[in-house]
Amino acid sequence: MSTPDVHTGxxxxxxxxxxxxxxxxxxxxxxxxxxNFLGIVxxxxxxxxxxxxxxxxxxxxxxxxxxxxxxxETIAFHLLSETVDEIIQRRKExxxxxxxxxxxxxxxxxxxPIMEIILLITTYAGFLACGVVTAYLATDSKALxxxxxxxxxxxxxxxxxxxxxxxxxxFQAQLDSAKLAESCYDTESGANDCNFFVQQSIPYxxxxxxxxxxxxxxxxxxxxxSQFSTGPIDAATVGINAPRTWQFQRNTTxxxxxxxxxxxxxxxxxxxxxxxxxxxxxxxxxFTWQTKTQGSNLxxxxxxxxxxxxxxxxxxxxxxxxxxKGSSLTLAFIHPQKISYLAPSDDPIFPANTKxxxxxxxxxxxxxxxxxxxxxxxxxxxxWRDPSSSKDWKPYLPEPTFVIxxxxxxxxxxFMVYTLLWSNIYDTINYRLGSGLAAQKLVRGWESxxxxxxxxxxxxxxxxxxxxxxxxxxxxxxxxxxxxSYPGLQRLEVExxxxxxxxxxxxxxxxxxxxxxxxxxxxxxxxxxILAIPLEDGRLFIQPLWGFCTKTIPHFFTITIPGFFSKKIxxxxxxxTEAIEVxxxxxxxxxxxxxxRGSRRN
Numbered sequence: 234m235s236t237p238d239v240h241t242g243x244x245x246x247x248x249x250x251x252x253x254x255x256x257x258x259x260x261x262x263x264x265x266x267x268x269n270f271l272g273i274v275x276x277x278x279x280x281x282x283x284x285x286x287x288x289x290x291x292x293x294x295x296x297x298x299x300x301x302x303x304x305x306e307t308i309a310f311h312l313l314s315e316t317v318d319e320i321i322q323r324r325k326e327x328x329x330x331x332x333x334x335x336x337x338x339x340x341x342x343x344x345x346p347i348m349e350i351i352l353l354i355t356t357y358a359g360f361l362a363c364g365v366v367t368a369y370l371a372t373d374s375k376a377l378x379x380x381x382x383x384x385x386x387x388x389x390x391x392x393x394x395x396x397x398x399x400x401x402x403x404f405q406a407q408l409d410s411a412k413l414a415e416s417c418y419d420t421e422s423g424a425n426d427c428n429f430f431v432q433q434s435i436p437y438x439x440x441x442x443x444x445x446x447x448x449x450x451x452x453x454x455x456x457x458x459s460q461f462s463t464g465p466i467d468a469a470t471v472g473i474n475a476p477r478t479w480q481f482q483r484n485t486t487x488x489x490x491x492x493x494x495x496x497x498x499x500x501x502x503x504x505x506x507x508x509x510x511x512x513x514x515x516x517x518x519x520f521t522w523q524t525k526t527q528g529s530n531l532x533x534x535x536x537x538x539x540x541x542x543x544x545x546x547x548x549x550x551x552x553x554x555x556x557x558k559g560s561s562l563t564l565a566f567i568h569p570q571k572i573s574y575l576a577p578s579d580d581p582i583f584p585a586n587t588k589x590x591x592x593x594x595x596x597x598x599x600x601x602x603x604x605x606x607x608x609x610x611x612x613x614x615x616x617w618r619d620p621s622s623s624k625d626w627k628p629y630l631p632e633p634t635f636v637i638x639x640x641x642x643x644x645x646x647x648f649m650v651y652t653l654l655w656s657n658i659y660d661t662i663n664y665r666l667g668s669g670l671a672a673q674k675l676v677r678g679w680e681s682x683x684x685x686x687x688x689x690x691x692x693x694x695x696x697x698x699x700x701x702x703x704x705x706x707x708x709x710x711x712x713x714x715x716x717x718s719y720p721g722l723q724r725l726e727v728e729x730x731x732x733x734x735x736x737x738x739x740x741x742x743x744x745x746x747x748x749x750x751x752x753x754x755x756x757x758x759x760x761x762x763i764l765a766i767p768l769e770d771g772r773l774f775i776q777p778l779w780g781f782c783t784k785t786i787p788h789f790f791t792i793t794i795p796g797f798f799s800k801k802i803x804x805x806x807x808x809x810t811e812a813i814e815v816x817x818x819x820x821x822x823x824x825x826x827x828x829x830r831g832s833r834r835n
Contacts (some may be wrong), residue, residue, distance in 0.1 A: 235493070238713065239740055240377040243748055246432075247476050247610035248469040248737070248765045255748040256372065264744035271754055272367040274295070277351040278758035281765035282351040285775060285826035294333035302602035321600040332645035365753065370747045375431060377474060382467070382724075386588050387721040398721035403655075404664040411661070411669060413702040414695065428739055429471045429709070437463045439694065445612055448553040452581040455497055458488035459690045461697040473707045475645025481617045481653060482626060483701060486691035490564070490608040497605050508605055512564060513550035515542055522566050526604045535679045537551055537667035538568040538606070543659035560614045563659040567670070568606035573598040574681050582607040582689035583672055607814025609689060612694070617649070629653045644730025651731070652708045661699040669693050713729040781823040788815055 243257045259267075260627070388398040417427035417436045427433045442460035444451035451458070461484070468478040490512070505525055512521040522540055543547040544555075544562040556562050567582055574585040575640070577599045586601040616626035629650060637643035662669040671691050675682040685691045709715070712732070716722050764775040765812045789812050 238378055238380045239743060240379045240708060240734055241743070244377055244734065246375065246737070246745075247474055247478070249408070252749055253372070253747050256375075256745040257748050258376055258743055258745050261742060261744040264746050266369045268371050269414055271370065271751060271758075274758045275754060276365060278761040281762050284765045285761075285773065286612050290719070301535075306772065340607050353497040364749075367480070370754070372745045372747055373742050374740045375737050375745060376743055377734040378429055378736045378738060379734060380713045380732075382717040383712050383736075384714055384724040385711060385727055385731075386714075386716035386719075386722040388726050389721055393486065400664065402716050402719045402722065405654070406703065406710060407661055407663075407665050407669070407699075409705040409706045411665065413706060414698040415565075416701065418698045430735055431739060432470045433702065434698075435463060435466060435470060435483075436706055437461050437697070437701065442486055444488055445790075446488070446553050446610070446655075447489075450491055450553045451611075452489035452491055454491075455488060455581070458486050459693045460484070460486045461694070463701070465618075467620075468645060471649070471652060471705055473645045473708070474714075474735060475642050476639060476739045477642045477645075479617050479627045479646055479649055480650060481615065483627065483653075483656060484614040485611055485658060485693075485697045485700065487609060487611040487658070487689075487696070489689055490610050492605055492608060492674075495714040496608075499604070504657050506604060510566065510606070510608070511551070512554060512608070513542075513548060515548045520547075521548065521564065522606075523604065524568070534570070535572045535681075535715075536570050537572075537670055537673050537676075538566075538570050539662070539666040539670065540566045540606075541659055541663045541666070542656070555716050556612055559616070560612055561657055561659070563611045563613065563657065563663065565611070566606040566656075567609060567667075569601050571679065572676060573600050573679055574684070575599075576683040578684050578688065580684060580686075580688045582609050583684055585684075604771070609692070611658040611693065613654060613659075613700070615653050617653075641733065644728055644733055644735050647728050648708070648711065648731050648735045651711055652704045655707060656700045656704045658696050658700060661696055661703060669696075669699075671781075695782045709738070710738060712738075753766075765785040777823060785816060788819075 241258050243255060246254050249256075300442075301599070304387075316789070366818065386402075392447070412426075417424060420427070420433075422433055424433070439460070440460050441457045443456050444455060463481075463483045465480045465482055467480055495509050498509045498511065500509075502605050508524045508526070509520045510522040511519075515521045521542055524538075542564050544550050550556075550562055550564075554562055569583070573589075573591075575596070575598065576585075577588070580586040584601050585602070587600050587602045588597050589600065590597055615629040617629050618624065618626050637646055667673050670680065672684060672688055675684065687794070712722075712735070717724070766774040768774060768777070
């Protein structure tokens, strides 16, 4: 992706855990340089830390006084730092007293080399740990889209021509959604062409559900429909970056419809048969769909003839098919044209029950000889909720009284709503039609490879996955202004915060660096280096500092706490003034001690 489309520099990633939300996006080369630099800083700090530990290990150095090495109480230190021969020689010279010579006879001469090896191994492990820790500061390649063409686009012409203008863009969106669903759903993480969205796919759960219609509308009184549900999905799943994100839920139930004479009628005139499908009124006509045939199928190319309708202004379903507010109904009429099958099928949508033979093969073939199309009905429901304030699910279009005060949060919510507008079965196939069926991909010439036992469920599953992928594709298209290049479309005036760094995706050639972690590592490393500064008298800076703290802090609280709980204001300010005087006096003494002894060893 080009540089203008990516927000570089620091930003807040609200989808990360607290403490790692502040990120810095830069090129991978700069991220590597930064983490390597921090690795060097931490390595130096680690060396200083070992110096601190070794200094604390010496009993005399803890207090900053050089004790007599011949004193008996220092024998434990000498046993760890000198060989047996050195200790015996010191004893012969009378410099130390050792009342238990058996200790020397039992002492291992290799103790010091072993400890040195352990120290070297620990140091090496520490250096490796430094590299690993700093490498984790470079997190991932997530980035915020900042395309200037971001927005929601609608036809600029009148409504009568809107479908012609919107058609090419909607068709491409359906193709992209189908490709994403085929490549990235039900596949392993990190599959090819699946590295753009922050999450490869939107999870869902399939199940069998009772027929959603009454009055025997389901095919042959089928009691089992195919249902798919995402459950609660956070808007961050599709890349929405906002201080507070909402949840949405997509549910779809598909089932074949009854095709008896109540709903499909046939009339004949001059050898031409007219088939009328009466599942409601469409486009002002008293029927839903109508086809004409002469004898058998008129088509000479093997394919699936598909037509779709969706409940709304253009289609009013009959009473048994009507759905409650917030749901939409899609009917897909599917009719095979001149397709022969290698195996029989009793699928209610893809039947192949008439056997015939061909001259070029001894193997039998099957086909569908009926003139009526099969009807697949799908009910879509899209809901949303605010998980922080309510557990009630609402229709995806917000109510007029719904108000979000924070602009960035409001932009994230509206972005989610826009991505859900076309997530339904109708808007996944109404432009692709027969080419959008999985069964069409099995057609080779005039023949079709064997279908699944329940091919209609395969189609329902694929269509639902494509409707989920449409959410991701629409999020990308809105953020990148993909519709701007199509003639006849204009950008709709929407909330400015919708395009204010709301969409997050996986960038190429960029890397995030954890700003908070970098600051903490830099501060801790600097403190360690400062504390291990050697003074002229052999002490480290931490030793006089520790003495200053142990002297000042208890005294400071001893003075201020009684005054803090006092109800008399003069006594409170008197205790504060006295505490400040003590603090300044101790600081002056501490600084005088440092300057008198020198700051560093040459």
